[in-house]
Amino acid sequence: MKLTHITVDNYKGLRETQCKLSDFVCAIGENNAGKSSLLQSLLLFTNGPRLTKAEFYDPGKDILITVQLSGVNENALAKLTEEHRTKIAPFVKDESLVLARRYSTDGSSKLRVVTSVPRDPKYGDDQLDAIFKGKKGSEIKDFLLTLYPETTTPGEAAAATTQKAGKEIIQRYVVGLPPEQMMLADIPLPTGIDNSIRSILPEPVYIPAVKDLSDDLKTKESASFGKLLSILLDVIEGDLKEASETFENLRGKLNRVKKQDGTVIDGRMDRVKEIEATIQQNLQETFRNVLIELEIPPPEIKTVLSNATIVADDGVRGPVDHKGDGFKRAITFSILRSYVQLSQDIAWRKEAETEKPTKERFLFLFEEPELYLHPRAQNILFNALSLIAKKHQVVVTTHSPLFFSADETTTFIKVCKRRKPELPKPIGECCPIDLTDISERDKFQIISFESSNMAFFSSKIVLVEGDSELIVLPHIAALLDPRWDFKSTSTDLVKIFGKGSFKRYKDFFNCFGVDIAIVTDIDVLLEDFDKVCPAGHIKQLRDDLIKDIDAIIDTENKLEDPSPRLLKEELQRERAKIIYDRIVAARKANNVAEQTLALDELFVFERSKPRLEVLMDASRENIVIKKRKLLSELRAYGVFVWEKGAIEQYYPSAVSGADKPSKAQSFCSLVQTPEDVKALYNIIECNEGSLPEILVVMNEIFRA
Secondary structure (H helix, E strand, O other): OEEEEEEEEEEOOEEEEEEEOOOEEEEEOOOOOOHHHHHHHHHHHHHOOOOOHHHEOOOOOOEEEEEEEEOOOHHHHOOOOHHHHHHHHHHOEOOEEEEEEEEOOOOOEEEEEEEEEEOOHHHOHHHHHHHHOOOOOHHHHHHHHHHOHHHOOHHHHHHOOOHHHHHHHHHHHHHOOOHHHEEEEEEEOOOOOHHHHHHHOOEEEEEOOOOOOOOHHHHHHOOOHHHHHHHHOHHHHOOOHHHHHHHHHHHHHHOOEEOOOOOEEOOOOHHHHHHHHHHHHHHOOOOOOOOOOOOOOOOOHHHHHHOOOOEEEOOOEEEHHHOOHHHHHHHHHHHHHHHHHHHOOOHHHHHHHHOOOOOOOEEEEEEOOOOOOOHHHHHHHHHHHHHHOOOOEEEEEOOOHHHOOOOOOOEEEEEEEEOOOOOOOOEEEEEEEOOOOOOHHHHHHHOOHHHHHHHHHOOEEEEEOOHHHHHHHHHHHHHHOOOOOOOOOOEEEEEOOOHHHHHHHHHHHHOOOOEEEEEEOHHHHOOOHHHOOOOOHHHHHHHHHHHHHHHHHHHOOOOOOOOHHHHHHHHOOHHHHHHHHHHHHHHHOOOHHHHHHHHHHHOHHHHHHHHHHHHOOOOOHHHHHHHHHHHHHHHHOOEEEOOOOOHHHHOOOOOOOOOHHHHHHHHHHHOOOHHHHHOOOOEEEEOOEEEEHHHHHHHHHOOO
């Protein structure tokens, strides 16, 4: 059994958010966004400690933490007593159960069950209890026929002489209500107190990032090393069969034993029977009709192992729990690393591979596990947690891109901090990261330390083609406005190695909820335009521009035969192979129009050079007007195309260098004032008026 979904309302900065959960969940995001609050919400759900007013986003409203559990099968329900199992079973649908922890404004909480209830409050349990209170006999019949005539007939109402019978009539009616008259709501647990179903919930193991003495939740709920050790000591549980039999014999000496057929065997020690009888005799002097039974829980293997601890001698011998935070985290890492090493060569692992893993023992909640660890050690810890997640559910918060891997099927949640004018305080929102539409090839090629780091922590990413932009743009931005600093803001530059990769990188970073801008050369209008802009009115503007350019090329006879080398290169490209397949399919279908269109696309490279010449010719007024209109629309879409062609075309003549990076460095040395920068760019029209092109671009990139 495991937790598969959580909704959090009104806890700290998590005013109203939700996310899916899996075997291994990583929550990422900026500091103070709400990652720890998400982790602590799971701890609150399972343990329910008392809260203070400061932990309510709105002190006048309840905190509600709703969790869906899957795998609630017969084996899981068998852990409950028969009475409690009978009461909770009707709320389990397709092995799924939804529970909620509701905190009232005084800080106390109750575990509740979420189910479908009537929208009309008159059918609610609270209102029924209030209305039925004090009613009996014929009053109940009159009450039903007057206030709830739709639920019964006069004859049936007359037979209802008790409150229970009256309520059952209404409940039978409610079961048949159509879906539109029902809604989901949390209601009191039918089993009573929280502990009645505690055995089907996972045991939380909470490891905070840093002990904060002002945070009661962290100081009171920190995981004991016994829980951590018990995970490691699982490897020896199978070797303790003899001890298990001893404990079972001890259980028979201390308690009555109920067999599967329902018969009860009393093989207890005489002394235990005598103690129970003595208590019974003394009690019956006051309560004559009360019978009692003495139940003595014997030790279990699980209990023994979970009480294990580590004693450290660093000059002062004592339990690890009494040592410093840094030392305790080092011990934690050592235990988890040992888990990896031992699980690789112990027979227990083979057992685990053949048996269906259970998710009902521990819920690992680990804040920033990478703290104080070298990158290599972070990788080891990530592997350890991945292994633990095969048997126990793991949820971590992390700032480490090393916890993101192309070959791991983990769930990532980006917790983002939002400011909304209608709300008094910022809120945290959980944004799921779904890579299902990213191909395996793109995952392998795009996911790296650098890309993952940008995806984790950037609020905006500017995709550029090469090294020149990486060097020049930060220099220009800082000169024009100190606020436009790529280093101190969460706006970052990412090189994508060619126009054809714009869409791939954009799709990848979009999965992380990051705003994307593209800075590119003007030849993108001629080739790979579909990689930067979807179909629509912008594409129509581009097509109209190309049509006018081609008309000029044909009129002025600017086409030249391509060189053999160019022809060979173009026909070997993947694009040519795709078009060839289209031609083959069109021939089979006898579609002459499609064949002609495909052939025109195949040989479009013949027009690339003359198209670019016409596009860059400033004397062609009609082309310049249409080009600027297209570039303006692209900027509104977040695509910034250099009007002069490429960033190198803006360099002053004094720039020198053997290659693009060295020329870019030379540019930064020569251009040292805002006036120097502005003088290099054309004046263009925008919403703010007439401005140098570079100011228009930077204004849009750094717009809040």
